[in-house]
Amino acid sequence: MNTPTGAVLVMGAGSIGCWLGGRLAAAGVPVHFVGRPRMLAALRQHGLTLTDQDGGQLLLPAGSLALHETVPAAAGTSAAPALVLLCVKSGATEAAARALAAALPAGTPVVSMQNGLSNVPLARQAAPGLCWLRGMVPYNVAELGPGRLHRGTAGVLAAEDHPALRAWQPVFQAAGLPIALHADLQPVQWGKLLLNLNNAVNALSGLPLRAQLLDRDLRRCTAALIEETVALLAGAGIRPARLSPLPPGWLPAVLRLPTPLFRRVAARMLRIDDKARSSMADDLAQGRPTEVDALQGEVLRLAQSLGRRAPVNERIAALVQAWPQRPQPYSGPALRQALGLRG
Numbered sequence: 421m422n423t424p425t426g427a428v429l430v431m432g433a434g435s436i437g438c439w440l441g442g443r444l445a446a447a448g449v450p451v452h453f454v455g456r457p458r459m460l461a462a463l464r465q466h467g468l469t470l471t472d473q474d475g476g477q478l479l480l481p482a483g484s485l486a487l488h489e490t491v492p493a494a495a496g497t498s499a500a501p502a503l504v505l506l507c508v509k510s511g512a513t514e515a516a517a518r519a520l521a522a523a524l525p526a527g528t529p530v531v532s533m534q535n536g537l538s539n540v541p542l543a544r545q546a547a548p549g550l551c552w553l554r555g556m557v558p559y560n561v562a563e564l565g566p567g568r569l570h571r572g573t574a575g576v577l578a579a580e581d582h583p584a585l586r587a588w589q590p591v592f593q594a595a596g597l598p599i600a601l602h603a604d605l606q607p608v609q610w611g612k613l614l615l616n617l618n619n620a621v622n623a624l625s626g627l628p629l630r631a632q633l634l635d636r637d638l639r640r641c642t643a644a645l646i647e648e649t650v651a652l653l654a655g656a657g658i659r660p661a662r663l664s665p666l667p668p669g670w671l672p673a674v675l676r677l678p679t680p681l682f683r684r685v686a687a688r689m690l691r692i693d694d695k696a697r698s699s700m701a702d703d704l705a706q707g708r709p710t711e712v713d714a715l716q717g718e719v720l721r722l723a724q725s726l727g728r729r730a731p732v733n734e735r736i737a738a739l740v741q742a743w744p745q746r747p748q749p750y751s752g753p754a755l756r757q758a759l760g761l762r763g
């Protein structure tokens with residue numbers, strides 16, 4: 421593809437980075453992947469296979485992938501990427517931002533495709549010379565095996581509206597990555613965060629997402645986390661965007677429905693294939709740091725800014741942090757009890 425736009429650099433070739441970069445590369449965009457040795461070795465050996473819940477499959481042979489262990493120095497050269505997608509986990513944001521700033525020309529647009537709301541402010545503080553933009557990935561992408569990524573849910577990407585991104589919109593569309601641009605992305609990020617509050621429940625349950633959502637006790641845990649957060653958002657005058665078929669304020673009541681009714685009312689929410697799981701579940705399973713501070717932590721910071729508490733989110737964050745001492749899944753009733761939920 422002859423893009424009006426130039427090359428894309430994916431910072432953090434993991435699940436999301438490989439998905440977005442792989443689809444762009446398959447559409448003919450020059451894409452550079454910066455990643456860790458484990459992932460790069462898998463990509464060099466197996467290439468990249470992208471599958472999705474709709475039966476789609478894309479294969480990118482290893483030889484077609486531009487793989488890098490560090491950000492290729494591009495400041496002052498014609499090799500500078502026109503767009504960077506920041507796809508590391510939240511805990512790696514500041515280091516990644518500094519690495520980008522050391523290699524790229526000032527003003528390079530970098531879109532954070534990460535969950536949570538604090539990554540862009542943190543990155544901007546670490547690397548003020550780059551042009552930081554907020555982005556949002558609505559769907560789940562899981563690593564099924566070496567070089568094999570699978571999109572297990574659906575949705576449309578979002579980012580904040582900026583001239584640098586408008587030229588990319590048709591390119592992303594052609595790559596099967598439709599992206600909506602918003603004047604203010606924060607309500608969208610809060611809407612996504614409300615759904616991501618389930619990540620901790622999913623991770624602690626040890627179940628695939630669909631199976632976990634079909635367990636009423638576990639849904640009640642998620643309902644309590646969302647309810648608590650929606651109340652805080654209302655107190656702060658923030659209206660979270662609707663990212664699921666249901667308005668955010670309805671989610672707690674719907675999640676608490678008996679399962680046969682929930683199956684009917686939330687049929688679209690349950691369009692998740694059996695392979696999908698939250699990335700926090702992978703993090704716990706592999707003993708890696710989780711993004712609980714970027715999710716529940718954000719709720720706790722909002723509560724603090726209002727002089728209030730968020731006890732359910734506080735408790736689940738503590739359970740995730742204590743996981744290495746108790747590495748065994750919680751049943752629905754056990755998790756409800758641990759969160760202090762009754763009724």
Ligand SMILES: NC(=O)c1ccc[n+]([C@@H]2O[C@H](COP(=O)([O-])OP(=O)(O)OC[C@H]3O[C@@H](n4cnc5c(N)ncnc54)[C@H](OP(=O)(O)O)[C@@H]3O)[C@@H](O)[C@H]2O)c1
Pocket residue numbers: 431432433434435436437454455456459489507508509510512515516519533534535536557558559560561562699711
């Ligand atoms: N996966 C999903 O379904 C999904 C959906 C929506 C949004 N998100 C968000 O997208 C972000 C990325 O998630 P993910 O699931 O794609 O994570 P991931 O699979 O862990 O991918 C991130 C990759 O970046 C690597 N990395 C970290 N620092 C780096 C650096 N300085 N240079 C090069 N590579 C570096 C990581 O290596 P190490 O692990 O060795 O550090 C890892 O391989 C998160 O904020 C997540 O919340 C994920």
